[in-house]
Amino acid sequence: MVRRNDERRAALLDAAIEVLAERGARGLTFRAVDAEAGVPNGTTSNYFANRDQLLIQAGTRVYERLDPGGEGAAEEPSGPQDTERFVELMVDLVAKVSGFRSGYLALLELRLEAIRRPELRRLLTERVRADIAHNVAHQAASGLPGDAISVKLLICAYNWLILEQLTLPEVFDEAERAELIRAAVPRLVGGA
Amino acid sequence: MVRRNDERRAALLDAAIEVLAERGARGLTFRAVDAEAGVPNGTTSNYFANRDQLLIQAGTRVYERLDPGGEGAAEEPSGPQDTERFVELMVDLVAKVSGFRSGYLALLELRLEAIRRPELRRLLTERVRADIAHNVAHQAASGLPGDAISVKLLICAYNWLILEQLTLPEVFDEAERAELIRAAVPRLVGGA
Numbered sequence: 001m002v003r004r005n006d007e008r009r010a011a012l013l014d015a016a017i018e019v020l021a022e023r024g025a026r027g028l029t030f031r032a033v034d035a036e037a038g039v040p041n042g043t044t045s046n047y048f049a050n051r052d053q054l055l056i057q058a059g060t061r062v063y064e065r066l067d068p069g070g071e072g073a074a075e076e077p078s079g080p081q082d083t084e085r086f087v088e089l090m091v092d093l094v095a096k097v098s099g100f101r102s103g104y105l106a107l108l109e110l111r112l113e114a115i116r117r118p119e120l121r122r123l124l125t126e127r128v129r130a131d132i133a134h135n136v137a138h139q140a141a142s143g144l145p146g147d148a149i150s151v152k153l154l155i156c157a158y159n160w161l162i163l164e165q166l167t168l169p170e171v172f173d174e175a176e177r178a179e180l181i182r183a184a185v186p187r188l189v190g191g192a
Numbered sequence: 193m194v195r196r197n198d199e200r201r202a203a204l205l206d207a208a209i210e211v212l213a214e215r216g217a218r219g220l221t222f223r224a225v226d227a228e229a230g231v232p233n234g235t236t237s238n239y240f241a242n243r244d245q246l247l248i249q250a251g252t253r254v255y256e257r258l259d260p261g262g263e264g265a266a267e268e269p270s271g272p273q274d275t276e277r278f279v280e281l282m283v284d285l286v287a288k289v290s291g292f293r294s295g296y297l298a299l300l301e302l303r304l305e306a307i308r309r310p311e312l313r314r315l316l317t318e319r320v321r322a323d324i325a326h327n328v329a330h331q332a333a334s335g336l337p338g339d340a341i342s343v344k345l346l347i348c349a350y351n352w353l354i355l356e357q358l359t360l361p362e363v364f365d366e367a368e369r370a371e372l373i374r375a376a377v378p379r380l381v382g383g384a
Contacts, residue, residue, distance in 0.1 A: 024304070026218060105304070111359035112216070112300065125360045132363070149375050152364075153349050156356070156372070160348035163355075167303035168317045171324070172344075180348070183341050188379050 012037050012044050013061040016054055020106035025055065025113035056123045059110045062103040063127065066096060081143035087185045089144075090154065094181050098162045105166060146189030153188050204229050204236050205253040208246055212298035217247065217305035248315045251302045254295040255319060258288060273335035279377045281336075282346065286373050290354045297358060338381030349376050 015037035019028050030044040033054070037043070048054040079085060097104060114121035132155060136148045161180060164171050172180065207229035211220050222236040225246070229235070240246040271277060289296060306313035324347060328340045353372060356363050364372065 024216060024218060026216060105307075108300075108304065111355070112297070112304075115297075115359060121360060125362045128356075128360055128363050149372065150379070152372055153376055153379065156350075156352035157345050157348040160352040160355075163303070163352075164320075164348070167307060168313060168320055170317045171320050180341065180344055184345055187342070187345065187382060190379065 008043075009047050010061065012039070012047055013058050014065075016044075016058040017062060017106045018102050020058060020109045021102035024109045028055065028058075030054070052117065052119055055110060055113065055117075055120055059107060059124055059127060062100070062107055063131065065103060066100060081145075083145055083186050083189060086144045086146070086189060087182050090158070090185055091178075091181055094158050094162060097158075098165055101166055104162060108163065144189075150188040150190070154184055157184050157188075200235075201239050202253065204231070204239055205250050206257075208236075208250040209254060209298045210294050212247075212250060212301045213294035216301045220247065220250075222246070244309065244311055247302060247305065247309075247312055251299060251316055251319060254292070254299055255323065257295060258292060273337075275337055275378050275381060278336045278338070278381060279374050282350070282377055283370075283373055286350050286354060289350075290357055293358055296354060300355065336381075342380040342382070345380050346376055349380075 012033055016028060016033045019032045019036050023032065028051070030048075030051075031041060033044040034041050044054070048057065110120065110124060114124050132152060135155065136151045139146060139151045140148070158181070161172075161177060165177060204225055207225045208220060211224045211228050215224065220243070222240075222243075223233060225236040226233050236246065240249065302312065302316060306316050324344060327347065328343045331338060331343045332340070350373070353364075353369060357369060
């Protein structure tokens with residue numbers, strides 16, 4: 001029964017992600033999530049104490065779906081942990097995040113909403129900081145080249161490249177985007 | 193009389209920027225702009241043919257206000273055009289853009305709205321591409337170190353750092369943000 005509730009909750013959060021991406025935080029109502037999930041009116045309000053809870057749990061759900069095992073890029077290393085390996089990991093990571101279009105857009109909408117909602121801002125800040133710390137720790141432990149600064153600058157550059165791709169996809173064409181993603185690593189880690 | 197109309201139009205666009213930043217593209221109505229500008233109902237609809245025109249001209253106005261002379265960073269070079277000079281130019285640029293908080297947030301809201309509006313997307317794409325091309329050309333002509341790739345990656349990294357500062361200001365503290373802004377230049381231009 002608990003398991004069934006967990007599945008239902010996850011399905012409602014997935015619906016909330018789609019509503020956020022499509023209509024923004026202002027369009028996220030319990031009723032809109034019920035409709036998107038195809039469940040009876042009132043279902044979502046049974047699962048979440050208030051709108052802030054629904055908003056923040058939808059954000060957390062995006063991270064879960066991007067990294068179901070909570071392991072990040074920390075899989076077993078294969079081959080030398082050099083710049084070329086780093087490039088391949090980053091190409092995969094950017095493809096994974098940009099491939100979850102509604103999830104990325106939902107997080108952007110949550111950021112804009114967080115400007116006006118201190119509790120949402122506090123929880124999102126915590127989540128983003130944990131994600132950065134995880135990536136910095138992973139790089140340090142992995143033997144991959146670079147330092148904390150290079151990891152943080154890669155996160156910034158890639159986040160904007162993904163935002164550009166998802167909002168104005170013709171600013172960079174595909175070849176240019178691929179070139180920028182690959183070039184960022186040797187330049188930022190200093191291992192060219 | 194033409195001049196007076198231009199001033200009125202600029203004031204309406206400034207009001208539109210504030211409405212966009214505060215309420216998003218979905219909250220941008222002619223009436224909301226009239227109220228924000230403190231003018232009689234119906235004024236804004238006399239100046240703009242439709243909502244798309246109001247949206248895109250508000251975006252253009254943000255760029256105008258950031259760069260009133262249309263000169264970009266192309267002022268007379270003073271002293272050697274080296275990495276240290278590049279860092280100082282970038283520190284000033286990031287401060288200028290992030291200082292125009294409502295303008296930056298309005299552009300973000302326009303990007304999200306452009307997902308659903310092809311004409312807005314086309315015009316915003318043109319504007320962003322022109323801005324990138326201007327920066328690439330300026331770097332090439334200036335004698336500053338680096339190449340087109342470094343300029344584009346700097347634009348990406350700085351745009352995300354500004355977005356982070358304006359939406360989740362506590363992800364990076366001020367000292368860390370300053371360090372990242374400065375470190376990006378030597379790493380990306382390869383002139384460390």
